[in-house]
């Protein structure tokens with residue numbers, strides 16, 4: 001066990017810090033869930049790319065820097081330390097990117113990864129359907145083969161960022177006779193394809209964070225399929241592993257939130273409830289624990305290890321810690337918690353954060369589903 | 384930066400686990416409970432494996448290992464619910480004593496009890512050859528007055544007045560946290576095994592989702608307590624500036640994991656869990672005992688609070704392993 005950074009890692013940190021200090025927007029961007037804010041966030045993706053920071057762990061050939069996971073963690077720490085904006089392209093860089101890296105052909109890697117790292121193409125995930133949420137194997141949207149194309153029909157829903165994004169990666173039934181996990185394929189397509197209709201859905205906070213996608217005989221070339229026909233379920237499970245596992249929610253995000261929460265507590269200490277006091281300390285401890293665990297998992301992965309169902313432990317921990325931390329903040333704010341804009345004119349980021357934290361235990365596979373996975377695959381309990 | 388154990392550390396863990404799994408079985412626990420004694424065979428066995436000299440420098444005939452290895456051993460002692468005073472003597476007291484005493488501990492010829500005003504009792508004073516009290520090493524008193532404890536295999540005695548030695552407290556809290564983690568792991572295993580075999584409504588109770596979710600929640604709690612323990616052990620080993628905070632965090636996290644594991648395990652066992660017949664109670668009661676020993680949750684949380692909220696301790700994403708904090 002060696003918990004010291006090397007001089008090279010420290011130098012890397014200094015490099016990231018200097019760049020972030022010079023480039024992170026001084027005033028917060030508008031919300032990613034609205035048109036104006038989305039455009040600002042995409043612009044920020046391109047700014048990041050100009051510094052070659054799109055996705056530091058990817059090979060240089062695909063717009064990355066070829067760095068290991070420890071450097072990625074350092075990058076994230078500096079990213080959140082600097083208060084940099086959310087990543088408009090998180091679906092691309094954290095979910096689809098690693099999937100293509102593992103299952104894509106060289107041609108697909110060259111075609112999709114570089115524009116993703118450069119923020120030129122923003123991706124949405126099109127998996128859930130009205131009747132296929134937790135039970136994703138109930139997917140009904142079809143992709144029917146017609147020569148060198150698929151013809152896609154059906155409906156997806158809850159697709160984050162789909163209202164504004166450029167492309168989506170979906171799972172469709174390519175074998176109309178098939179049931180459940182079999183006969184599904186993983187297919188990428190532009191959201192401006194003829195036959196695609198997008199209907200934004202207003203979220204809890206009132207903005208259009210996700211959307212329904214309707215497909216009416218949309219033609220997509222066969223070469224947009226990742227891995228073999230009928231192998232979509234396995235590919236999707238790998239993607240879901242990335243989603244719940246190491247990358248989607250880096251610890252720095254929660255450590256930064258815990259730091260702000262401690263500052264908020266200090267402002268409100270006189271009126272804070274004992275429960276909120278307790279929760280603030282717990283938030284700091286849990287964010288630390290999450291960071292430590294992530295470094296531990298990263299070391300295992302660097303040494304050639306694999307994360308399997310362990311990703312489910314992770315997903316539960318970060319989503320529940322995030323909700324508890326924001327709940328504490330709402331409690332500290334007392335009567336001002338309900339205000340969307342605080343008396344000093346600033347947006348009530350704690351309320352926004354609390355609202356968003358309520359979705360954490362639902363998306364990326366609900367926490368009930370994660371508990372099933374832990375019990376069955378890690379503890380070996382019968383199905 | 385590499386948050387993994389070395390091969391040697393993994394081998395150490397495996398050796399101790401194999402030994403205790405074979406020799407310190409639940410049957411031994413039940414026998415000791417009836418006989419009310421300590422088990423010389425286990426003491427000798429652990430000494431024979433070198434645990435007495437784990438922290439004794441190689442030049443003095445010990446293994447010359449550090450606090451990470453000590454915590455690894457302590458987790459295994461907790462898993463097996465070992466009650467011999469080996470943790471207090473070999474994993475806590477050794478580095479605070481002189482070289483003659485260290486050599487005697489390595490040889491298994493000296494048992495040390497630990498006195499500190501934070502505890503309203505002293506453990507294993509009857510079998511101790513000496514007491515570490517404040518900065519002083521005193522001879523153990525004759526006929527110490529016993530204190531009644533719920534843990535059937537723990538032996539407690541009335542306290543000795545002494546000054547508070549922070550080094551002793553921190554090390555003992557770290558080792559207690561490690562034992563709590565080991566105990567929590569074992570309780571999760573006991574409950575999981577029971578859930579696989581006990582049948583109701585014609586199926587194993589472990590197939591019921593409510594049971595699954597209870598156990599999964601324990602697994603999450605444990606998963607995120609373990610690295611906190613290892614970071615604390617590492618910091619203590621390096622004498623890092625933040626060691627006391629990291630140890631307090633480890634004690635809190637380990638306590639929470641063990642208490643949750645205990646309550647969950649009893650629930651999963653049903654009425655069986657409420658009996659003296661099922662082995663679970665040994666671990667549960669040890670968890671209660673260690674939760675309060677060497678600073679309870681509130682005490683350690685106050686220490687964290689004083690740094691994180693009250694003091695000027697730097698926090699935030701870039702501070703986790705900041706090098707100036709890793710060196711005291």
Ligand SMILES: Cc1cc2nc3c(=O)[nH]c(=O)nc-3n(C[C@H](O)[C@H](O)[C@H](O)COP(=O)(O)OP(=O)(O)OC[C@H]3O[C@@H](n4cnc5c(N)ncnc54)[C@H](O)[C@@H]3O)c2cc1C
Pocket residue numbers: 124125126127128132133134135157158159160161210359362363364365366367368369372592
């Ligand atoms: C903010 C947000 C963003 C999202 N973004 C995307 C996206 O970009 N792309 C996409 O494809 N999807 C997205 N989703 C959808 C998300 O993946 C689903 O909401 C999720 O899989 C749950 O499905 P559901 O909403 O249909 O709930 P349901 O499956 O109907 O579940 C309802 C409740 O029942 C519980 N439940 C269901 N089955 C079981 C079971 N077997 N055991 C125990 N409990 C069970 C669930 O845990 C939940 O509490 C997003 C969701 C949210 C909230």
